[in-house]
Amino acid sequence: MTGTTATAVDRPADEATAPPVIEMRGAGLTYPGPPAVAALKPCELTVRKGEFVTIVGPSGSGKSTFLNIAGLLDSPTEGQYLLDGIDTGSLSDADRSALRGRRIGFVFQAFHLLPHRTAVENVTLSMVYGGAHRKDRIAAARDALVRVGLGHRLEAIPTTLSGGERQRVAIARALAARPSLLLCDEPTGNLDTATAATVMELLEDLHRDGMTVLIITHDPAVARRGARTLAIRDGVLTEGRAA
Amino acid sequence: MRIRRRTDGIEPSRFHWRDLVSESTAGLLQRPARAALTALGTVLGVGSFVAVLGLTATAASQIDARFSDLSATEVTVQDISGEHTEFEDLAFPGDADQRVERLNGVAHGGVLWTVQLGEGQEVRSAPVAGAGAASQIQVVAASSGALLAAGPSVREGRVYDRWHDTTRQRVAVIGVGMAARLGITTLETQPALFIGDEAFSVIGILDDTERKADLLLSVIVPRSTAQEIWGPPKDGAEMLVSTRVGAAQQVAGEVPVAVRPDHPEYLRAVPPPDPRTLRSGVSGDLGQLFLVLAAVCLFIGSVGIANTTLVAVMERTGEIGLRRALGARGRHVLAQFLTESGVLGALGGLIGTSLGVTVVVGVAMAREWTPVIQPTTVVAAPVIGLVTGLLAGLYPAWRASRIQPVEALRR
Ligand SMILES: Nc1ncnc2c1ncn2[C@@H]1O[C@H](COP(=O)(O)OP(=O)(O)OP(=O)(O)O)[C@@H](O)[C@H]1O
Ligand SMILES: [Mg+2]
Numbered sequence: 001m002t003g004t005t006a007t008a009v010d011r012p013a014d015e016a017t018a019p020p021v022i023e024m025r026g027a028g029l030t031y032p033g034p035p036a037v038a039a040l041k042p043c044e045l046t047v048r049k050g051e052f053v054t055i056v057g058p059s060g061s062g063k064s065t066f067l068n069i070a071g072l073l074d075s076p077t078e079g080q081y082l083l084d085g086i087d088t089g090s091l092s093d094a095d096r097s098a099l100r101g102r103r104i105g106f107v108f109q110a111f112h113l114l115p116h117r118t119a120v121e122n123v124t125l126s127m128v129y130g131g132a133h134r135k136d137r138i139a140a141a142r143d144a145l146v147r148v149g150l151g152h153r154l155e156a157i158p159t160t161l162s163g164g165e166r167q168r169v170a171i172a173r174a175l176a177a178r179p180s181l182l183l184c185d186e187p188t189g190n191l192d193t194a195t196a197a198t199v200m201e202l203l204e205d206l207h208r209d210g211m212t213v214l215i216i217t218h219d220p221a222v223a224r225r226g227a228r229t230l231a232i233r234d235g236v237l238t239e240g241r242a243a
Numbered sequence: 244m245r246i247r248r249r250t251d252g253i254e255p256s257r258f259h260w261r262d263l264v265s266e267s268t269a270g271l272l273q274r275p276a277r278a279a280l281t282a283l284g285t286v287l288g289v290g291s292f293v294a295v296l297g298l299t300a301t302a303a304s305q306i307d308a309r310f311s312d313l314s315a316t317e318v319t320v321q322d323i324s325g326e327h328t329e330f331e332d333l334a335f336p337g338d339a340d341q342r343v344e345r346l347n348g349v350a351h352g353g354v355l356w357t358v359q360l361g362e363g364q365e366v367r368s369a370p371v372a373g374a375g376a377a378s379q380i381q382v383v384a385a386s387s388g389a390l391l392a393a394g395p396s397v398r399e400g401r402v403y404d405r406w407h408d409t410t411r412q413r414v415a416v417i418g419v420g421m422a423a424r425l426g427i428t429t430l431e432t433q434p435a436l437f438i439g440d441e442a443f444s445v446i447g448i449l450d451d452t453e454r455k456a457d458l459l460l461s462v463i464v465p466r467s468t469a470q471e472i473w474g475p476p477k478d479g480a481e482m483l484v485s486t487r488v489g490a491a492q493q494v495a496g497e498v499p500v501a502v503r504p505d506h507p508e509y510l511r512a513v514p515p516p517d518p519r520t521l522r523s524g525v526s527g528d529l530g531q532l533f534l535v536l537a538a539v540c541l542f543i544g545s546v547g548i549a550n551t552t553l554v555a556v557m558e559r560t561g562e563i564g565l566r567r568a569l570g571a572r573g574r575h576v577l578a579q580f581l582t583e584s585g586v587l588g589a590l591g592g593l594i595g596t597s598l599g600v601t602v603v604v605g606v607a608m609a610r611e612w613t614p615v616i617q618p619t620t621v622v623a624a625p626v627i628g629l630v631t632g633l634l635a636g637l638y639p640a641w642r643a644s645r646i647q648p649v650e651a652l653r654r
Contacts, residue, residue: 064653073568073649086253094572098256101570108652112565116273128266129570131257177569 019085021181021212022047022070026079028235029065039065042079043237045230047214049180052207054215054226055237062235063216064185070214071104071183072096084180101129105174109186111166113158119145119169120154126177137176144172148202164195171202175211182206184215188222200225258575267582270555278587281551284544285591286598288537289628293599295533297616301607304615315515316350317454318495320482320502324509332475334509335482335502337467340388340405342502343482348490352498353388354466355455356480357381358473364439366462368425380421382438383461384469384476390416392485394453400430401447408465415443418459422448436462441472455483482510491515541631544591548635552584556643563643564651577644584636585629592628596621 028042040062047053057063068074069081072088081088084103088096105126113122123141132140145154148168158166167187174182184203188196200222207213207227215226223229231238271278324334335354336342343352358381366380385393387408395402395416403414415436417425427434427445434445443464452458482502486494495514499507556563563576600616607614 068649071568073652091253094255095253097567097570097572098253100568101256102254104568106568110561112561112652114562114565117269121269125566126569128262129256129258129566129572129575131254131259134261173569 018048018050020046020048020082021051021084022214023082023085024069024079024237025082027069027076027081028078029069029074030077038235040069040076040237041235045237047212049212050207050210052204052213052215052227053230054217054223054228055230055232056217056220056223057232058218061232062237063218063232065235066232066237067183067185067214067216070181071106072100097129101126102177103180105177105179105182107167107170107174107182107184107187109189111158111170111190113166113169113173115158118155118157119150119161119172122158122169123173123176126173130177140176141172144176145169147175148172162195163191164198167191167195167199168202171199171206175206180212182211182213184213186216186218188217188219196222256570256572256575258571258578263575263578263582264586267579267586270559270579270583271586274555277551281547282544282587282591282594284540284547285588285628285631286544286595288539288541288544288631289592289595289624290598290602291533291537291540291595292627293596293616293620293624294602295537296620297599297603297614298606300615300617300620301603301612305612316486316488316491317515318484318486318491318498319513320484320498321511321513322479322481322509323511324506325479327506327508331506331509333470333480334506335480339482339502340386340408343484343498344388346494346497346501348486348494350485350487351388351391352482352484353386353390353392354480354482355383355385355389356476357461357478358384358464358469359477360439360473366425367437368427368434370437370442380424381461382469383458383463384466384473385458385463386466389466389483390463392483393455393458394485395447395458396450396452397447398450399448400445402449403446403465408467411468411471412465413441413443413468414446414465416447416449416463417445418449418461420459421462438462438464454485541627545588545631545635548584548587548632549639552580552587552636552639553642555583556580556639556646560646560651563646564648567646567648568652573644576646577640580640580643581633581636584640585632588632588635589625589629591632592625595628596624599624 022045024043024045026042026044027040028038029040031037031039055063055066065074069076070083072083075081075089083099086099088099091099114125117125120138120141123144124137127137127140142151142154145151148171150165150168150172153161153165156165158169161169167190171187182203187203188199191199196219203213203215204225215222217223229240231240322334324331340353343349360382366382387403387405390402398419400416402416403412406412407414417427417436422428422445425436427436427448430445430448435442436445437443443462449459482498484494484498492514495512498512499510503509566576567573600621603616604614606612
């Protein structure tokens with residue numbers, strides 16, 4: 001039961017032939033400044049459905065910039081970015097918002113939970129803009145919370161939860177809308193080592209169920225858990241742990 | 244192929260109005276005390292708006308009620324011949340009653356004046372000087388028509404008629420209070436009273452009059468009798484005319500010509516004031532001042548809402564970024580904050596309306612008036628609150644919708 005909410009997607013038999021989720025075709029981003037900052041140099045990258053990718057790099061290297069582009073929170077200033085085969089460059093703001101809401105789940109270092117709303121309400125929020133019925137949303141939110149092991153804290157207010165529990169609520173929120181891509185920006189950055197490990201296990205679980213997961217970190221221990229690791233340094237993205 | 248997928252593949256974001264309302268109220272309830280304080284300006288503004296309009300309507304209906312009863316059927320005609328000639332003692336001819344009663348719409352009409360008694364002449368209940376004297380009782384000369392126009396209700400006996408008037412009978416009619424003062428308890432003993440040396444038989448005691456309430460404090464004698472004894476009036480006479488409902492204005496225009504076709508300018512008819520001018524007079528002075536104050540309150544209230552909403556937008560930048568990341572469009576964020584300020588304004592308007600109505604009812608009860616509030620006022624007031632809130636939220640909500648998700652999430 002618990003696995004079904006994570007994703008309905010079957011894990012492709014051969015990852016090399018699975019459809020691409022993220023396609024960067026010379027995508028790069030330069031903040032105009034002054035001084036102009038080339039936060040992400042033009043890069044080529046394909047992440048296929050069901051992959052588990054970690055991205056490492058020192059502070060200020062451009063990790064968040066990359067994730068913002070991948071998550072449609074920001075647009076590349078050059079090159080093309082395709083999400084699920086859709087060229088995002090020519091999309092209207094409305095379409096970009098819709099894609100964000102329906103295809104991407106975000107997990108942030110700072111959790112970004114609404115402090116006065118219960119865990120269930122926080123998780124439901126990811127489905128408010130999707131047009132699902134209220135009852136279905138609440139059912140999906142409960143399932144997602146059970147999936148992350150918080151079935152006993154459904155009505156808890158975030159301020160009464162521990163850091164690890166808060167991040168699990170945030171992961172449940174990202175899951176509940178059934179995205180095709182889970183983007184995590186330093187999901188364990190605010191957590192101690194033990195708690196970080198449980199959160200990482202949860203993310204690996206989701207990956208085993210077929211979810212495409214992309215995790216940004218500057219913790220090498222976390223990075224090692226990825227089936228595929230990318231490094232980024234001074235805005236240059238490279239395959240493998242070349243840092 | 245890719246174009247097709249793009250147009251088919253993306254289902255747009257939605258924000259059902261029910262979610263809009265629940266998200267907005269949840270946003271407000273995060274800080275209930277602040278929300279209440281913010282709404283206070285609107286409460287005061289809308290409250291005073293309702294109170295002013297309600298009190299004005301209540302007072303106006305009060306005036307209306309008084310006028311529609313009696314005053315609207317009363318015309319008084321003044322003798323202003325003194326302004327035109329020195330040779331006219333009394334501008335009203337002897338047959339003034341008949342002349343005015345011939346007019347269409349007139350119920351009764353006649354001449355009356357206050358008699359100036361000479362030195363030592365006073366009203367007494369006994370012929371002997373000094374015995375039973377009641378000083379400072381005024382004597383009014385009134386034609387039989389004037390007496391009827393005053394609308395007397397007779398307790399005992401009768402009022403005198405035209406025969407008494409034209410044949411100069413020594414008869415008098417007095418009010419019940421006056422009768423008690425003069426020691427007259429019943430007419431069965433055929434009591435008399437004395438004015439100076441003249442004896443008058445009292446033929447009627449009045450309980451009340453509809454008009455000219457001061458007649459109850461006077462001894463009323465027929466006009467011709469008074470003229471024979473004391474001569475023409477020294478302070479001028481007037482005519483009292485009672486009309487049918489709605490005829491007063493027209494009668495007032497006709498009376499001078501009907502009574503004095505030769506010199507209509509000797510007479511000035513005073514119709515009852517038009518109730519409509521009186522009502523606008525009430526809403527004209529103090530009411531307008533209060534409406535201005537209400538508008539100022541509303542303005543301050545809207546500035547308060549604008550300020551609080553702007554602060555809330557700043558505080559909740561992270562939430563806005565999160566909502567955008569979860570699929571909200573800029574306009575969804577705009578709608579949410581606009582709804583929050585609108586709800587705040589509408590709530591303030593509703594509370595203000597109830598307070599205003601309470602004030603109107605309270606004041607009306609204290610004055611024993613009937614509280615009157617136009618339904619449009621009660622309906623419009625919460626709407627005014629809503630509009631105030633929406634206008635106040637316009638700028639902050641626009642700012643919120645312009646917040647870029649990356650910047651909001653970076654913090
Ligand atoms: N709005 C901006 N304008 C100009 N420069 C920016 C802006 N945002 C980020 N940068 C710069 O771009 C570079 C990459 O920033 P980014 O946030 O991607 O780093 P990061 O790898 O996520 O670092 P961290 O590990 O500290 O989060 C940095 O040098 C940063 O100063
Ligand atoms: Mg970062």
